[in-house]
Amino acid sequence: MRAERRGSTAALFGSELLTLFRRRRTVALLAALALIPVLIGVAIRLAGDAGSGRGPAFLDQITNNGLFVGVTAIIVAIPLFLPLTIGVVAGDTIAGEASHGTLRYLLIAPAGRLRLLAVKYLSAGVFCLAASLTVVVVGTLVGWALFPIGPVTLLSGSTVSVGEGLLRLLGIAAYVCVSLLGLSAIGLFLSTLTTVPVGAMAATAILAVVAQIIGALPQLDWLHPWLFSEHWLGFADLLRDPVQWASFADNALLQAGYILVFGALACGRFLTKDILS
Amino acid sequence: MTGFAIETAGLSKRFRAQMAVDGIDLAVPSGSVFGFLGPNGSGKTTTIRMLLGLVAASSGSARVLGTDMPRGVGSVLPRVGALVEGPAFLPFLSGAANLRRFDAADRSAGGRSRPARVADALDRVGLSHAADKKVHAYSLGMKQRLGLANALLVPRDLLVLDEPTNGLDPQGTREVRNLIRSLAGDGTTVFVSSHLLAEVEQICTHVGVMRAGRLVTQGTLDDFRSTGAxxxxxxxxxxxxxxxxxxxxxxxxxxxxxxxxxxxxxxxxxxxxxxxxxxxxxxxxxxxxxxxxxxxxxxxxxxxxxxxxxxxxxxxxxxxxx
Structure with a gap:
């Protein structure tokens, strides 16, 4: 009996993923993210190096080693593009169903409110992974196609093989995915507050920008450790020798805190909400 | 098990200052086709939402298929098929994909029989030809049929149908009537809200009438008619x-x-x-x-x-x- 229950929750999760990734909007969001490394790669290939010190970090490394296209693209995408796509997907989770009227039919199926919320959050999490992987993988492929590939010189000066370089790129994708989970939880909560998905999407994206603005103000130093965006750019520690896992752990802990708080808020709101849509 | 598929006691819902549903004692006998009548805004849909656990009652209680709601949502709702305030689907998915999705949400519905049950439900409402068409391209009547198909995905003990013939042409209306009759013949209790009185007169065995949040009368259709002058x-x-x-x-x-x-x-x-x-x-x-x-x-x-x-x-x- 229990095994069957687990199986059918997997079925709901599977159906949710299928719905999410078959949707044209989701594909368009991922395509837009893929465009970033393509633009960077093509621009540098055509125009050449801009000279060291200008442009985003690692930009001047690309002509030496194509593997840095993915890293550069992630740095470019983190402040706005990635949070924007997460805002669209996480903000749509509950509010989107409500606006289509399908929320009431899911609930009387019955999906179970907690189960539906969990499945919705998990699929938003899968989208976070898909989004960060898209940037890194497309970046690596573009770099491979347009530039020489070789052993990777790390920030601490030592050099690792191409294979390990690729592993560390995957590590960066994982780091970025974890970074976005807190924001997804915020989006999920905002999505339970409204039946207008665009409102929840915009609010989520705006919060991501506000957090980074606060993070840039030294006057608000005391607040910085609590911002979900605090460690967003900390993945550079994965490019040291040996790998500095401390920032990965700090980031994971912070995001877990956000998941807990906003997950609880989302439950508190959604489990007792009158569904009038 | 009482002899009632739906039983409420003093069921009420207050939205801010307004009493949408005001202390109704509904009694829907098992096996009946119960016509739930009332003008627009008289509290029919709010009552249905409370029965299905979508909206929490302000006071009073409701039992559906012998179980208290909304506590019994998980165990009762798999036995209840419902159409609430019009059909609703994701427009970018096909009709069949939408049904598979709702079916996957039902914990008690087996995954192996899903494709067959979806095909069967579509066939029952005459939508097999449009199964793979995006719902976006469906007409209002087709969406209504798809909504009925969703209510029929698994054999049900109770069907709650809110305006089931809305948007259907005369043939469609006739088919729905026949469908309800054949379901009722199999022993399913049908709770159908409508303001099409001719409809109700043709298919219902019992009626209840709502007015401004109150249930002003309920009973068999014959009693209801003969009490009039x-x-x-x-x-x-x-x-x-x-x-x-x-x-x-x-x-x-x-x-x-x-x-x-x-x-x-x-x-x-x-x-x-x-x-x-x-x-x-x-x-x-x-x-x-x-x-x-x-x-x-x-x-x-x-x-x-x-x-x-x-x-x-x-x-x-x-x-x-x-």
């Missing part, structure tokens, strides 16, 4: 004499049903006189009319139509809900 309809050219006779017998005669169609019409054209029959036997009325020389060309004594009863209970005109 009996009226007589008389066809005669001798309107003035007939009215005089009827009035002498103590009947409440309705106002003349308008002047003749044309001023120059034949003097002895048949016209209709209607009156409310209270205790007087109809045969006595006919005898008195004939004795008075009134030319009786047609005479009928009948219970008020469902529509008349409905209007008696819920008021007339657009301002029925305060």
């Amino acid at each position: 009996v009226s007589v309809r008389l066809q005669t050219p001798d309107v003035a004499d007939a009215r005089a006779v009827l009035a002498r017998l103590g009947l409440t005669v309705d106002a003349p049903a308008g002047t003749p169609a044309r001023a120059g019409g034949p003097a002895d054209a048949t016209r209709l006189v209607t009156a409310r029959l209270d205790a007087t036997p109809p045969e006595a009325v006919v005898a008195a009319l004939v004795a008075a020389g009134v030319r009786v060309r047609g005479f009928e004594a009948a219970h008020a139509s469902l529509e008349q009863r409905f209007v008696e209970l819920t008021g007339e005109g657009f301002d029925v809900v305060q």
Whole structure:
């Protein structure tokens, strides 16, 4: 009996993923993210190096080693593009169903409110992974196609093989995915507050920008450790020798805190909400 | 197990200052086809939402299939098929994909039989040909059928259908009627809300009438009709004499049903006189009319139509809900 229950929750999760990734909007969001490394790669290939010190970090490394296209693209995408796509997907989770009227039919199926919320959050999490992987993988492929590939010189000066370089790129994708989970939880909560998905999407994206603005103000130093965006750019520690896992752990802990708080808020709101849509 | 598929006690819902549903005691016998009537805004849909656990009651209780709601949502709802306030689907998915999605949300529905059950439900509502079409391209009537198919994905003990024939053409309406009849024949209790009284009259065994959040009456359809006044309809050219006779017998005669169609019409054209029959036997009325020389060309004594009863209970005109 229990095994069957687990199986059918997997079925709901599977159906949710299928719905999410078959949707044209989701594909368009991922395509837009893929465009970033393509633009960077093509621009540098055509125009050449801009000279060291200008442009985003690692930009001047690309002509030496194509593997840095993915890293550069992630740095470019983190402040706005990635949070924007997460805002669209996480903000749509509950509010989107409500606006289509399908929320009431899911609930009387019955999906179970907690189960539906969990499945919705998990699929938003899968989208976070898909989004960060898209940037890194497309970046690596573009770099491979347009530039020489070789052993990777790390920030601490030592050099690792191409294979390990690729592993560390995957590590960066994982780091970025974890970074976005807190924001997804915020989006999920905002999505339970409204039946207008665009409102929840915009609010989520705006919060991501506000957090980074606060993070840039030294006057608000005391607040910085609590911002979900605090460690967003900390993945550079994965490019040291040996790998500095401390920032990965700090980031994971912070995001877990956000998941807990906003997950609880989302439950508190959604489990007792009158569904009038 | 009580003999009721739905049973509520003092069920109420308050939205801010307004009582949407005000202490209703609904009793829907198992196996009945229960017509849930009432003007727009009388609280029908809010009641249905409370029965299905979508909205929490402000006070009172509801039992569905013998289990308290909303506590029993997980165990009861798999046995309940529902159409609530119109069908709703994701427009970018096909009809079949939408059904598979709702079916996957039901923990008790097996995954292996899903494709077969979806195909079966689509076939039952005549949508097999459009199964793989995006819902975006469906007409209103097709969406309504798909909504019914969703309610029929697994065999149900109770069907809650809110305006099931909304948007359907006459053929579709007929099919839905036949579908409800055949489901009821299999022992499914059907709770159908509607304001199409002709519909209700044809398929329901029981009715309940809502007005401004209150349940003003409920019972079998026959009881409902027979509690209304009996009226007589008389066809005669001798309107003035007939009215005089009827009035002498103590009947409440309705106002003349308008002047003749044309001023120059034949003097002895048949016209209709209607009156409310209270205790007087109809045969006595006919005898008195004939004795008075009134030319009786047609005479009928009948219970008020469902529509008349409905209007008696819920008021007339657009301002029925305060």
